[in-house]
Amino acid sequence: MRDGRLSANLLDWYDRHARDLPWRVPPDARRRGVMPDPYAVWLSEIMLQQTTVAAVKGYFHRFLARWPDVTALARAEDGAVMGEWAGLGYYARARNLLKCARVVADDLGGVFPDTLDGLRALPGIGPYTAAAIAAIAFDRPECVVDGNVERVMARLFRIETPLPAAKPEIRSRAEALTPRARPGDHAQAVMDLGATICTPKSPACGLCPWRGSCAALAAGVQSDLPARAPKKPKPVRHGIAYLGRREDGAWLVERRPERGLLGGMLGWPGGDWGEMPQEVPPVNADWRDPGVEVRHTFTHFHLRLGLRIATLPQDIQPKTGEFVTLHPGDLPTVMRKAHDLAKAALDADASG
DNA sequence: GAGTCGTGGAA
DNA sequence: TTTCCAAGACT
CATH class of the missing domain: 3.90.79.10 (Nucleoside Triphosphate Pyrophosphohydrolase)
Structure with missing residues (x-):
């Protein structure tokens, strides 16, 4: 089931082309045993939900400077956090961010859970974010499935079923590609691939480490995938x-x-x-x-x-x-x- | 499963 | 100008 060749190709590509992001520990440092601050990983993942990296960067720096750890954030006033979040959108994230910080600070001794289930139980942390924190912050072999992964899997395996109906098959494919070694880098690598190579429009297939294995590219249908259910007009x-x-x-x-x-x-x-x-x-x-x-x-x-x-x-x-x-x-x-x-x-x- | 919930950049 | 959609969660 597990395809070690694809996984190895991707990690090799990531070692050379990983994006330099403020909340990220680069692959060479991770190899030396350096791990990111779980608080920073959590904060970045909440901010990145349905939000671009460019939009998040400034907010991430301001939050980290103002509230350097989860205990400091837990002590913040509601209005201060909402004001700092203003402009980033999806404000339920900010309300849940504060709820989550207070649970971690007050009930968990200021330490984030390092398991999928422990993370999933916290406010604002769903299936994706729990897997992302477990993999990136704790190197647990969890499978992240976000919009990038959905797009990459739909193309790599030429999944023609429209989203969201295709989600079970996509998850199954993504799980089979998740390696036991370097799961944190793998998770970040798939998302980097989706963000920089396997983009929604005009993907750069010539630069893709998986170009030799991509079923959509072989059929010339990469730009038509993933298929989506038609969306309703906005009143x-x-x-x-x-x-x-x-x-x-x-x-x-x-x-x-x-x-x-x-x-x-x-x-x-x-x-x-x-x-x-x-x-x-x-x-x-x-x-x-x-x-x-x-x-x-x-x-x-x-x-x-x-x-x-x-x-x-x-x-x-x-x-x-x-x-x-x-x-x-x-x-x-x-x-x-x-x-x-x-x-x-x-x-x-x-x-x- | 389907609806709710922001914003800004790109085409 | 309009549409698309970006590291989703919650109900």
């Missing part, structure tokens, strides 16, 4: 955000509910987003339409967000939300877009 939702700035410069914001879209993040008051925009001002004031709207696309819908802006008197008592000295970088992107437009309009009002 358009409409909303209105109220951006009120008090005379002292504080902004009226509200903390969004823990569950759901942008859960736990700061946002602007306003009604729900739906077929029709809802006029729900958080306080009676001279709200003005700046004449511009925010357009933003989420995973499953397009948003057109109308704006209302006002300068609010110092002693005003809002029906909802609170006034804060705002750091725009603490806002999720859609809210920061609204802030930037509103600030420009309000500043123009003040100077004109």
